[in-house]
Amino acid sequence: MSSTEIICIASHKGGVGKTTSAATLGSLLSSSGKRTLLVDLDAQRNLTSTFLGARKKPQRTLYEAFCEGKDIPIFNVRENLDVVPSSLDLGALDTVIASRIQRESILARLLKPVREMYDYIILDCPSQMGIITVNAFTAASSLVVPISCDAYAAEGLIQLLDMSEIVKSGINPDLMLLGIVITRFHTRRTLDQMVENDLRERYGNLVFSTRIRENATIVQAPIVSLDIVSYAPKSNGAVDYGALCNELTGRLNDVGE
Ligand SMILES: Nc1ncnc2c1ncn2[C@@H]1O[C@H](COP(=O)(O)OP(=O)(O)O)[C@@H](O)[C@H]1O
Ligand SMILES: [Mg+2]
Numbered sequence: 001m002s003s004t005e006i007i008c009i010a011s012h013k014g015g016v017g018k019t020t021s022a023a024t025l026g027s028l029l030s031s032s033g034k035r036t037l038l039v040d041l042d043a044q045r046n047l048t049s050t051f052l053g054a055r056k057k058p059q060r061t062l063y064e065a066f067c068e069g070k071d072i073p074i075f076n077v078r079e080n081l082d083v084v085p086s087s088l089d090l091g092a093l094d095t096v097i098a099s100r101i102q103r104e105s106i107l108a109r110l111l112k113p114v115r116e117m118y119d120y121i122i123l124d125c126p127s128q129m130g131i132i133t134v135n136a137f138t139a140a141s142s143l144v145v146p147i148s149c150d151a152y153a154a155e156g157l158i159q160l161l162d163m164s165e166i167v168k169s170g171i172n173p174d175l176m177l178l179g180i181v182i183t184r185f186h187t188r189r190t191l192d193q194m195v196e197n198d199l200r201e202r203y204g205n206l207v208f209s210t211r212i213r214e215n216a217t218i219v220q221a222p223i224v225s226l227d228i229v230s231y232a233p234k235s236n237g238a239v240d241y242g243a244l245c246n247e248l249t250g251r252l253n254d255v256g257e
Contacts, residue, residue, distance in 0.1 A: 008140035012156035
């Protein structure tokens with residue numbers, strides 16, 4: 001088995017903190033000396049903008065890699081941290097590769113030549129449950145699902161978990177649901193506590209004990225092309241993600257033993 005951990009961050013909803021989690025965990029892991037690759041699988045390119053800002057476009061795109069089997073573009077951001085930028089045309093991928101054989105495992109094949117260069121590869125998924133997310137489930141060794149607290153928080157979660165089970169029982173038996181993380185938590189709001197209680201009751205230890213609090217500083221960081229840890233290391237956002245990173249790597253170590 002490979003020593004590279006490929007973590008897929010996915011959710012059935014937008015705006016729950018997938019990209020923020022990918023960027024922040026990537027930053028924390030790379031700062032702790034782990035060779036880390038972040039892969040932006042969302043045509044909205046938010047993760048790409050966070051780290052590459054308006055830097056010049058790559059000569060080849062992730063879209064071309066998916067469609068034509070070309071090498072994936074990799075940019076170095078800083079020591080131990082590389083990024084595969086997304087491209088706007090990724091949004092059209094579903095239709096373009098719809099009839100291809102083994103279309104679920106394209107990403108796994110693209111990552112194969114580079115995976116041993118990294119300790120962690122983090123996949124930032126789009127919010128739709130389309131072919132890109134299925135590719136991420138197929139390439140990943142573990143799955144992290146961020147959930148923010150609204151009245152419909154858990155709606156759609158069952159479908160997402162079902163889809164991961166289908167991938168696990170078929171094409172990728174290595175896929176493990178590492179945990180559900182509560183994000184954008186308002187400590188003083190009754191709704192958030194109700195949603196948290198409900199999730200913990202339903203999913204028990206699968207829900208990380210760390211909650212990521214709603215934190216205004218998190219929103220500012222990408223504007224200056226930084227993740228929250230680099231932008232405001234003492235902010236609640238940076239502190240919470242630090243705790244999540246410890247809990248997450250602890251779980252991975254437990255599983256590996
Ligand atoms: N804990 C948080 N507190 C406040 N704002 C947050 C938090 N997490 C994410 N955000 C903000 O919410 C928006 C959506 O987050 P993002 O990570 O892009 O979600 P997703 O990738 O799931 O669509 C962004 O503007 C982001 O800065
Ligand atoms: Mg996103």
